[in-house]
Amino acid sequence: MASRELVIGFDADDTLWHNETIFENVHLRYRDMLARYHDAATVDRTLFATEMRNLEPYGYGVKGFMLSAIETAIELSDGKISADEIRRLLELGRAMLAHPVELLDGVAETVATLATTHRLLVITKGDLRDQERKLAKSGLADHFRHVEILSEKNESSYATILRRHAIAPEDFLMVGNSLKSDIAPVLALGGCAVHVPYPLTWAHEHVDTLPPADGRFFELASVREVPPLLSQLAR
Amino acid sequence: MASRELVIGFDADDTLWHNETIFENVHLRYRDMLARYHDAATVDRTLFATEMRNLEPYGYGVKGFMLSAIETAIELSDGKISADEIRRLLELGRAMLAHPVELLDGVAETVATLATTHRLLVITKGDLRDQERKLAKSGLADHFRHVEILSEKNESSYATILRRHAIAPEDFLMVGNSLKSDIAPVLALGGCAVHVPYPLTWAHEHVDTLPPADGRFFELASVREVPPLLSQLAR
Numbered sequence: 001m002a003s004r005e006l007v008i009g010f011d012a013d014d015t016l017w018h019n020e021t022i023f024e025n026v027h028l029r030y031r032d033m034l035a036r037y038h039d040a041a042t043v044d045r046t047l048f049a050t051e052m053r054n055l056e057p058y059g060y061g062v063k064g065f066m067l068s069a070i071e072t073a074i075e076l077s078d079g080k081i082s083a084d085e086i087r088r089l090l091e092l093g094r095a096m097l098a099h100p101v102e103l104l105d106g107v108a109e110t111v112a113t114l115a116t117t118h119r120l121l122v123i124t125k126g127d128l129r130d131q132e133r134k135l136a137k138s139g140l141a142d143h144f145r146h147v148e149i150l151s152e153k154n155e156s157s158y159a160t161i162l163r164r165h166a167i168a169p170e171d172f173l174m175v176g177n178s179l180k181s182d183i184a185p186v187l188a189l190g191g192c193a194v195h196v197p198y199p200l201t202w203a204h205e206h207v208d209t210l211p212p213a214d215g216r217f218f219e220l221a222s223v224r225e226v227p228p229l230l231s232q233l234a235r
Numbered sequence: 236m237a238s239r240e241l242v243i244g245f246d247a248d249d250t251l252w253h254n255e256t257i258f259e260n261v262h263l264r265y266r267d268m269l270a271r272y273h274d275a276a277t278v279d280r281t282l283f284a285t286e287m288r289n290l291e292p293y294g295y296g297v298k299g300f301m302l303s304a305i306e307t308a309i310e311l312s313d314g315k316i317s318a319d320e321i322r323r324l325l326e327l328g329r330a331m332l333a334h335p336v337e338l339l340d341g342v343a344e345t346v347a348t349l350a351t352t353h354r355l356l357v358i359t360k361g362d363l364r365d366q367e368r369k370l371a372k373s374g375l376a377d378h379f380r381h382v383e384i385l386s387e388k389n390e391s392s393y394a395t396i397l398r399r400h401a402i403a404p405e406d407f408l409m410v411g412n413s414l415k416s417d418i419a420p421v422l423a424l425g426g427c428a429v430h431v432p433y434p435l436t437w438a439h440e441h442v443d444t445l446p447p448a449d450g451r452f453f454e455l456a457s458v459r460e461v462p463p464l465l466s467q468l469a470r
Contacts, residue, residue, distance in 0.1 A: 054329075057329050057332040057333065058298060058332075058364070059362065059363060059364030059365075063293060063298040063299060063302060064298060066302060067298060067301060067302065067325060067328070070305065070321065070325065071322070071325050074318045074319075074321060074322050077318070079317070079318040079319055079322075080318070081318055082314070083309045083312070083314040083315070083316055083318075083321075084309075084314055086305065086309060086318075086321060087306070087309050087314075090302060090305065090306050093302070094289075094292050097292040097293075098292065127294065127362075127363070128294060128362070128363045128384065128385075128386045129293070129294030129386040130294075132386050149363065150363075151363045151364040151367050
């Protein structure tokens with residue numbers, strides 16, 4: 001496997017820039033708002049159940065999250081939540097969308113370096129406009145040959161993208177924080193995958209098992225360790 | 236211009252299937268809900284203003300519309316709208332997302348016919364998941380070589396797509412109901428454009444002028460008239 005020929009895909013949220021920390025901060029304020037009706041664990045569990053129920057109609061992203069948060073607030077307060085509190089939830093959502101993009105440590109240098117030797121892709125899921133905006137704000141856009149924003153990251157959607165860009169799975173390496181969305185489907189297709197865990201993981205992104213990897217799966221503490229790994233693979 | 240070599244792009248909402256009628260029906264119910272606070276014209280005008288203000292953060296699609304509708308209902312009722320009414324708004328939104336896809340007259344046959352002689356693309360804007368779901372439900376997906384869902388349809392985004400698929404603008408013909416999103420940017424790039432008006436047009440899609448077209452702009456009453464037009468162009 002010649003490292004120089006690998007095409008490298010990067011997940012975006014919690015791989016290139018912080019995202020789950022923004023959601024976590026909103027969760028804290030959401031629990032406070034509903035604290036007079038229910039304890040934090042009930043609030044979290046009910047909101048997550050609403051999000052999962054609404055994943056099919058809404059898909060991923062901030063707008064669906066806000067709609068689910070409003071629905072859950074009405075449910076948990078038995079309709080007693082005030083219009084003013086719902087207005088504050090809407091403001092929280094817009095603040096999430098307007099939040100500055102904060103790159104993870106090492107990302108700016110590593111992506112810039114890798115772009116000089118490899119074809120780089122962004123492969124992410126979520127709201128179309130929100131992800132495009134974050135990429136534009138990130139200052140990284142010029143380093144990526146293509147940006148693919150998907151409604152779901154699974155074997156079938158990765159296969160479509162690899163076909164579209166004429167990339168053989170064995171020439172593809174995906175870097176991401178989600179075992180479910182970034183690692184498992186790519187390993188299943190025969191590609192390489194680098195897991196860089198993020199301190200927080202949304203419950204929906206947990207997996208129990210990974211497909212057989214035969215030396216194609218790597219776990220690194222930081223995206224900074226990707227270039228040394230590529231050199232090692234090229235030997 | 237050899238007609239057989241033209242690549243044909245189709246807009247989706249209100250070109251392939253009915254969409255604005257679904258929004259119009261929701262608008263009727265929304266006006267009813269707010270009738271005890273304001274007259275219909277004020278409700279419409281305020282909702283549209285909220286949607287325009289939120290276009291940058293939310294983008295197009297049902298989820299952003301619902302968030303704007305909730306915000307406007309709180310504003311117009313001076314916070315007196317009930318949680319139960321907001322819950323009904325959320326239900327209306329999910330009903331929109333679950334609405335059956337109803338093809339416009341002539342679309343099924345025309346698209347199937349054109350697919351045997353031309354490369355067909357769908358080029359649409361809106362929520363990623365919602366548009367993918369509608370295309371899947373439409374029964375038309377197999378006729379299209381590529382599906383492009385954009386956060387905005389303008390010269391720059393059309394240019395990106397034509398480049399991605401190696402289509403020269405003069406070999407491209409776009410069919411759509413919106414002068415602003417489907418016709419003007421394509422004419423500006425040097426492509427051909429076929430306007431098939433829909434009985435209802437969202438105020439945001441109005442334009443005052445079109446770029447010079449030099450015989451590259453056509454207005455047809457139905458998508459059924461596209462194949463005869465192509466034959467004529469090929470002569």
